[in-house]
Amino acid sequence: MRASVDEVFQKYGDRIFSAAFSVCRNRADADDVVQDTLIRYYSVGAGKDFESEAHLKAWLLRVAINRAKDMASSFWRKQKVEWEEYMDELPFAEPEDSGLFEAVMGLPEKYRTVIHLFYYEEYTVEEIAHILRRPGGTVKSQLNRGRTLLKNILQEGWNDDE
Amino acid sequence: MTNKQRYQRTFSVLHASEDCLMEVKAMKHTKKINISRLAAVCAAAVMVMALACAAYAADVGGIQRSVQLWINGDQTDAVLDIRGIGYTVTYQGEDGESHEFGGGGVVINDDGSERPLTESEIMEHLDLPEVDYRADGSVWVRYHGEETEITDRFDADGICYVQVMTDNGALYLTVKYDGGHASSPHSYVSPKSFNTGA
Numbered sequence A: 001m002r003a004s005v006d007e008v009f010q011k012y013g014d015r016i017f018s019a020a021f022s023v024c025r026n027r028a029d030a031d032d033v034v035q036d037t038l039i040r041y042y043s044v045g046a047g048k049d050f051e052s053e054a055h056l057k058a059w060l061l062r063v064a065i066n067r068a069k070d071m072a073s074s075f076w077r078k079q080k081v082e083w084e085e086y087m088d089e090l091p092f093a094e095p096e097d098s099g100l101f102e103a104v105m106g107l108p109e110k111y112r113t114v115i116h117l118f119y120y121e122e123y124t125v126e127e128i129a130h131i132l133r134r135p136g137g138t139v140k141s142q143l144n145r146g147r148t149l150l151k152n153i154l155q156e157g158w159n160d161d162e
Numbered sequence B: 001m002t003n004k005q006r007y008q009r010t011f012s013v014l015h016a017s018e019d020c021l022m023e024v025k026a027m028k029h030t031k032k033i034n035i036s037r038l039a040a041v042c043a044a045a046v047m048v049m050a051l052a053c054a055a056y057a058a059d060v061g062g063i064q065r066s067v068q069l070w071i072n073g074d075q076t077d078a079v080l081d082i083r084g085i086g087y088t089v090t091y092q093g094e095d096g097e098s099h100e101f102g103g104g105g106v107v108i109n110d111d112g113s114e115r116p117l118t119e120s121e122i123m124e125h126l127d128l129p130e131v132d133y134r135a136d137g138s139v140w141v142r143y144h145g146e147e148t149e150i151t152d153r154f155d156a157d158g159i160c161y162v163q164v165m166t167d168n169g170a171l172y173l174t175v176k177y178d179g180g181h182a183s184s185p186h187s188y189v190s191p192k193s194f195n196t197g198a
Helices: A003-023 A027-043 A053-072 A083-087 A095-106 A110-118 A125-131 A136-157 B005-009 B019-028 B119-126
Strands: B032-038 B049-060 B064-073 B075-084 B086-092 B098-108 B114-116 B130-133 B141-145 B146-149 B161-166 B170-174 B181-184
Touching: A003 A027, A003 A053, A003 A110, A003 B019, A027 A053, A027 B019, A027 B161, A053 A110, A053 A125, A053 B161, A083 A095, A095 A110, A095 B005, A095 B119, A110 A125, A110 B005, A125 A136, B032 B075, B064 B119, B075 B119, B075 B181, B141 B161, B141 B170
Parallel strands: none
Antiparallel strands: B032 B098, B049 B064, B064 B075, B075 B086, B086 B098, B098 B114, B130 B141, B141 B146, B161 B170, B170 B181
């Protein structure tokens, strides 16, 4: 299957942005990651035969997360708006949502990414391990640790369910 | 409400900028500059990567120009000689010997036609970040005395994308491992669009 860059952006642009933001915690960088991911899709993805939408989405998220990590460790970085300032602009549906957002952004990056892929993209531990190229046991451990930290911060604001 | 529902509601407020798509579309129509480094024989038979500071240049006659280049962290006087689509830069190294390197390139217009680089474009190119492959196998990007290592940042296809902050703003550098590099102030140049025959 082969979708145009426009179609990929319309369908996955926000997901790529969210995944990138979970890594770099910066709107400008996350937008750059979206752009870079689309370019990768345009230049490299053109020759790839994606088996399904799920295959394409997983590929896009892996590219985006890797790119976001590169940016976070880049020698040259732009002057950026910190995520706390950006958070003030976000139109959360409920007041408590800002607390959850803040709690997630405060997690170490290795937990943030796993938490985001599990709760936002609804991937299983095995699927997350495949995307991030980490052992399944590591992902499971990081997911549990991330949940524990969120529970400690949010208390009643975070259920004991999965 | 489950944690999953709450999380999805919270993070659903994040949206990518439409500019991202516009930039990618603009990239498809950006005028491309194809630069190739020509190997030049110098007294020490060593290929030296040098960066030119475009801030100072004086006419020394004909098609030669006196310029200043960054070499080993120091600004050095050199002579830029432009002939046709190629150019040569000659300077005196710390060892007192004369060193030389050259390059060349064309601009590919939207209609596919080509023209030689102008002097200002060559000067602009000499002021671009440089990719340095070192004897220990490491790969570095250098710009105006600063450098960063990109050895481990190449993907499975041997491509590395690096964003460099220059005096004129962000520059998007696409590096093919041992296969050249290209840059643009707008967005990353597709690796399929340069040095494809290498």
